[in-house]
Amino acid sequence: MSEGPPATRDRLVYAAMTLFxxxxxxxxxxxxxxxxxxxxxxxxxxxxxxKQDLLLAVLEAYKGGIEPMLLEPAWGAVxxxxxxxxxxxxxxxxxxxxxECTYGCPIGxxxxxxxxxxxxxxxxxxxxxxxxxxxxEACFEQARPRFRPGFDPARAASFTxxxxxxxxxxxxxxxxxxxxxxxxxxLREYLDAMTIDHPPTEKD
Amino acid sequence: MSEGPPATRDRLVYAAMTLFxxxxxxxxxxxxxxxxxxxxxxxxxxxxxxKQDLLLAVLEAYKGGIEPMLLEPAWGAVxxxxxxxxxxxxxxxxxxxxxECTYGCPIGxxxxxxxxxxxxxxxxxxxxxxxxxxxxEACFEQARPRFRPGFDPARAASFTxxxxxxxxxxxxxxxxxxxxxxxxxxLREYLDAMTIDHPPTEKD
DNA sequence: CCCTCCCTTGATTGATCATTCAACCAAGTG
DNA sequence: CACTTGGTTGAATGATCAATCAAGGGAGGG
Numbered sequence: 509m510s511e512g513p514p515a516t517r518d519r520l521v522y523a524a525m526t527l528f529x530x531x532x533x534x535x536x537x538x539x540x541x542x543x544x545x546x547x548x549x550x551x552x553x554x555x556x557x558x559k560q561d562l563l564l565a566v567l568e569a570y571k572g573g574i575e576p577m578l579l580e581p582a583w584g585a586v587x588x589x590x591x592x593x594x595x596x597x598x599x600x601x602x603x604x605x606x607x608e609c610t611y612g613c614p615i616g617x618x619x620x621x622x623x624x625x626x627x628x629x630x631x632x633x634x635x636x637x638x639x640x641x642x643x644x645e646a647c648f649e650q651a652r653p654r655f656r657p658g659f660d661p662a663r664a665a666s667f668t669x670x671x672x673x674x675x676x677x678x679x680x681x682x683x684x685x686x687x688x689x690x691x692x693x694x695l696r697e698y699l700d701a702m703t704i705d706h707p708p709t710e711k712d
Numbered sequence: 713m714s715e716g717p718p719a720t721r722d723r724l725v726y727a728a729m730t731l732f733x734x735x736x737x738x739x740x741x742x743x744x745x746x747x748x749x750x751x752x753x754x755x756x757x758x759x760x761x762x763k764q765d766l767l768l769a770v771l772e773a774y775k776g777g778i779e780p781m782l783l784e785p786a787w788g789a790v791x792x793x794x795x796x797x798x799x800x801x802x803x804x805x806x807x808x809x810x811x812e813c814t815y816g817c818p819i820g821x822x823x824x825x826x827x828x829x830x831x832x833x834x835x836x837x838x839x840x841x842x843x844x845x846x847x848x849e850a851c852f853e854q855a856r857p858r859f860r861p862g863f864d865p866a867r868a869a870s871f872t873x874x875x876x877x878x879x880x881x882x883x884x885x886x887x888x889x890x891x892x893x894x895x896x897x898x899l900r901e902y903l904d905a906m907t908i909d910h911p912p913t914e915k916d
Numbered sequence: 917c918c919c920t921c922c923c924t925t926g927a928t929t930g931a932t933c934a935t936t937c938a939a940c941c942a943a944g945t946g
Numbered sequence: 947c948a949c950t951t952g953g954t955t956g957a958a959t960g961a962t963c964a965a966t967c968a969a970g971g972g973a974g975g976g
Binding site: 530531532534610612616617619621624630633634637663664666669670671672673674675680681682683690691693697698701702 | 735738739814820821824828838867868873874875877879881884885886887894897902905
Binding site for chain 3: 537538539549550552553558559
């Protein structure tokens with residue numbers, strides 16, 4: 509159908525996505541992006557009025573990519589809703605591991621780098637967090653019967669995001685997965701504590 | 713004794729500390745710092761070979777300031793060791809509140825902004841985290857009797873740092889304290905679950 | 917009074933940055 | 947073929963940046 513060529517615009521967004529997550533927004537120059545994408549400045553400024561508009565496109569791409577690029581691969585083989593959450597965390601762990609603890613969550617990095625972001629940028633960062641959180645919430649919602657009555661799936665999902673981002677930050681700072689693994693283990697302890705003690709009848 | 717004047721060097725460090733935490737390292741120009749400190753570029757480059765060496769001095773200052781500037785004020789009125797931890801978290805909450813959720817943890821911001829920091833910078837960021845973590849660990853250690861046998865104070869302290877940093881990130885991104893408060897509440901649930909159930913004899 | 921040492925002054929340098937623009941190209945369309 | 951439209955080229959622009967440096971100031975010691 510609308511199968512296009514390797515459109516310049518897309519190459520620019522992809523190059524920017526890569527470089528922003530490698531070096532941050534401020535430390536990535538427009539010429540870095542042009543070199544990586546094999547484009548000229550005129551093309552970039554034909555597609556985007558400004559470097560910041562390119563950032564907006566990148567954040568839109570992340571937002572739209574949560575499901576197909578992140579969750580789909582992470583959840584392919586996992587059925588249990590709570591294990592899906594830990595499979596997702598393990599996916600971040602893998603990214604850290606293969607990059608020697610330098611690649612973390614690109615959204616989190618941008619969120620802390622941009623101290624006074626223009627409203628549309630901040631909104632898209634928040635949208636990304638919110639999208640992620642909602643998918644995790646759905647897992648907890650689906651597993652609700654196994655949790656204690658007061659358990660709040662929305663709050664647990666928010667807490668999961670909190671733990672993931674804090675854990676990634678420490679992994680990158682220490683250049684070690686220790687704190688990350690400990691945080692995930694603690695999160696599991698937390699969820700176990702929220703679980704209804706199954707009557708030790710069946711197989712125990 | 714060595715009571716000095718408002719030494720230029722100190723004004724520079726203080727100005728840089730303020731500006732780095734307001735706008736980040738990369739977005740703070742040397743001339744911003746000079747203006748804020750009321751100094752000239754020659755003075756800065758007399759005291760520090762490089763902008764990055766000024767960053768090192770700032771990180772050293774944070775490191776040395778953890779106890780007198782952060783813990784002392786936060787813990788003045790609090791005796792219970794576990795409540796000290798929550799008093800510390802409440803201190804970050806206050807900073808967020810008075811700044812409309814823009815000021816968070818300066819170390820965390822720098823840790824995520826500087827993607828490939830020179831080794832000394834990364835080391836000082838890690839030292840700051842480690843110093844913070846150790847003080848929190850001491851609280852949990854002191855309260856150890858009330859926790860279940862397997863409880864690990866070091867891991868709980870690391871988890872507390874994880875939660876604090878993740879919570880600050882979300883507060884800043886959403887420009888709201890909701891996720892922060894939820895994260896702190898969840899952390900308390902976690903610690904409650906780790907606590908030995910007092911025999912319901914006394915007042916219950 | 918002079919000399920030395922430490923610190924400051926502030927204009928200057930060269931690099932790099934985001935952005936602009938006139939010219940150009942190629943694919944349609946009539 | 948003429949003409950428009952959407953996209954590309956890449957040199958040029960002006961701003962801003964970190965860093966430099968020759969010149970000076972002034973306190974203290976002799």
